[in-house]
Amino acid sequence: MKLQEKVAIVTGAASGMGKAIAKLYAKEGAKVVVADLNFAGAEEVVKEIIADNGVAVAVQVNVANQEDIDHMIDTAVNEYGKLDILVNNAGIMDGFEPVADITDERWDLIFDVNTKGVMRSMRKAIPLFLKQGAGVIVNIASTGGLNGAHAGATYGASKHAVVGLTKNTGYMYAQKGIRCNAIAPGAVNTNISASMKNINPFGMERTKTVQGVIPKVGEPEEIANAALFLATDEASFVNGTVLTVDGGWTAAF
Numbered sequence: 001m002k003l004q005e006k007v008a009i010v011t012g013a014a015s016g017m018g019k020a021i022a023k024l025y026a027k028e029g030a031k032v033v034v035a036d037l038n039f040a041g042a043e044e045v046v047k048e049i050i051a052d053n054g055v056a057v058a059v060q061v062n063v064a065n066q067e068d069i070d071h072m073i074d075t076a077v078n079e080y081g082k083l084d085i086l087v088n089n090a091g092i093m094d095g096f097e098p099v100a101d102i103t104d105e106r107w108d109l110i111f112d113v114n115t116k117g118v119m120r121s122m123r124k125a126i127p128l129f130l131k132q133g134a135g136v137i138v139n140i141a142s143t144g145g146l147n148g149a150h151a152g153a154t155y156g157a158s159k160h161a162v163v164g165l166t167k168n169t170g171y172m173y174a175q176k177g178i179r180c181n182a183i184a185p186g187a188v189n190t191n192i193s194a195s196m197k198n199i200n201p202f203g204m205e206r207t208k209t210v211q212g213v214i215p216k217v218g219e220p221e222e223i224a225n226a227a228l229f230l231a232t233d234e235a236s237f238v239n240g241t242v243l244t245v246d247g248g249w250t251a252a253f
Contacts, residue, residue: 001029012090014041026054063117170240186246
């Protein structure tokens, strides 16, 4: 088992990519904290993991709330004695709004979840990693964090920020036994579209051409495989970078 005796937190783990990552990590021997705002969904994932002879616990977490993040990481330590792997997967989508149509309220919410939640989780976890001399962070960014026409301005900016945060952290702690990488998924079959509100017709029209050249839609398990690689010692020399997992979509431009 590639993650035997490791302890991992996965946010947004009640469904989609987070669920697939949590289940794969558990299958590979990790003890997993399944964190999500949807607590009932997180509990169902834990039941599936336990039924497959894995070890997991569910925690309700709003990643926009520092107290929830603190509780999430404290739960890992209190339940399993340590934390080895932090996967920041929780995120929400915008409605493809261009900058002229952004509201402060929507901008703040998306950044609180997609960017500040990632920063706060990392900020809480890194002192633990420093104390034990090792730790792995896997941030789920997006191809929208690399390019300008994969979403609206707010989502794109929030994920660009996650990419920058990932690179800075990977460099800053490279000599401390801590690795920090990101995955940039392309189109993946998840329920993130449920967080999209009031789709902007102009923004959607402007991105139609780019969306039209998506070679295929990926499955959550394909992202989980990448997240497993980055969490293992097989990726020991991979740090401060972004692994694009998009079926070749962004190779075209």
